[in-house]
Amino acid sequence: MNKSDSERIAAVLESADYRPAQRIEQADLIVVNMCSVRQSAVDRVFGLNKKLKELKTINYKLKTILTGCVLKKDKNVFSKIFDYVLDIKDLSDWPLEKKSKKKSDYFRIVPKYTSKSSAFIPVSNGCVNFCSYCVVPFTRGSLVCRNHKEILKEIKCLIKKEFKEIWLLGQNVNDYHSPIDPSVNFAKLFRMIENIPGKFKIFFMSPNPKNFSGELIDALSKSKKFGKRLNLPVQSGDNKILKKMNRPYTVQQYKNLVKKIRKGIPDINLSTDIIVGFPGETKKQFENTAKLFREIKFNIAYIAKYSPRPGTTAYKMKDNVSWEEKKRREKVLQKIINRKNKNE
DSSP: OHHHHHHHHHHHHHHTTOOOOSSGGGOSEEEEEEOOSSHHHHHHHHTTHHHHHHHHHHOTTOEEEEEESOOHHHHHHHTTTSSEEOOGGGGGGOOOSSOOSOOOOGGGSOOOOSOSSEEEEEOEEOOSOOOTTOOHHHHTOSOEEOOHHHHHHHHHHHHHTTOOEEEEEOTTGGGOBOSSOTTOBHHHHHHHHHTSOSSOEEEEEOOOGGGOOHHHHHHHHHOSSBOSEEEOOOBOSOHHHHHHTTOOSOHHHHHHHHHHHHHHOTTOEEEEEEEESOTTOOHHHHHHHHHHHHHHOOSEEEEEEOOOOTTSGGGGSOOOSOHHHHHHHHHHHHHHHHHHHHTO
8 A cells, every 4th residue: 555655646746747866865855655554664764864854954955745654643743854744645735846737636646657567556545443553544544435436447547558467455455335336345346347358367455354255255256357366364363362453353253264265266375464472462372373374374474573553552551572572473473384385
């Protein structure tokens, strides 16, 4: 989603007659597209302070903009570092010196695609799930879905330009319902895209296991264009930790879902997201996650070591798993994945 945002930012800048600088020292305008999911990413933005000050001594006309996922409480601090701190959804209202005459909302901005074969298509923005470790509902706001006709129009244009991969994006794509026709849910949208003539593959990220419907599984299993790669975040293999994370499913429900998906799509390439060392996670609870890994046999796992994120519910919980133990748990899970892939 951050990459997709950056493509829209680039389009807005070029429409206002800006051109990419070869080096940051040559820039008259610097735009930082921030991610707030992890504290480490926020810290990297704070780390730009010294560099930006140095650049302003070289070029006093330099303007700086911070956008992307920015927590409200962080905006006051970052306003001391950047000239402007702006919401990504307000792209058309940015105070650019060479102002574009074209007014448009975020979804209607035609991106400057960075690839000639693969395109990111946001179907929604924002989230209403409020996982206890996540700030996205506070940075991107509530769920806003895109008109399905606009999505189809954009994809048809891309197929005519011979794009081969279409990536549908959303904080939780299977929450999608068209604002002009609520009967068009994500499964129905997928089928509509499937029916567009042309040789291309469809991918999407990221769904939530809580509402991954049988209708969607059916659509994927019958599809000739689904790329057969699916990231299905589980986050933990222990029910008590899942509850603390505010993930509304059990381990057994997750396993049942995977079973249904693999029955419908036997050759699916399945990946997941996991957090190790969540507040209060005991060694036994972690072992439940390791057990799940051995049972599910994921092809890939994106493993995050928990770090407290101000602004989340989990931040109020005691971070009582040492960093060394988090690293150990990460290695254990990675070894399971490596062993599985080696034996194939």
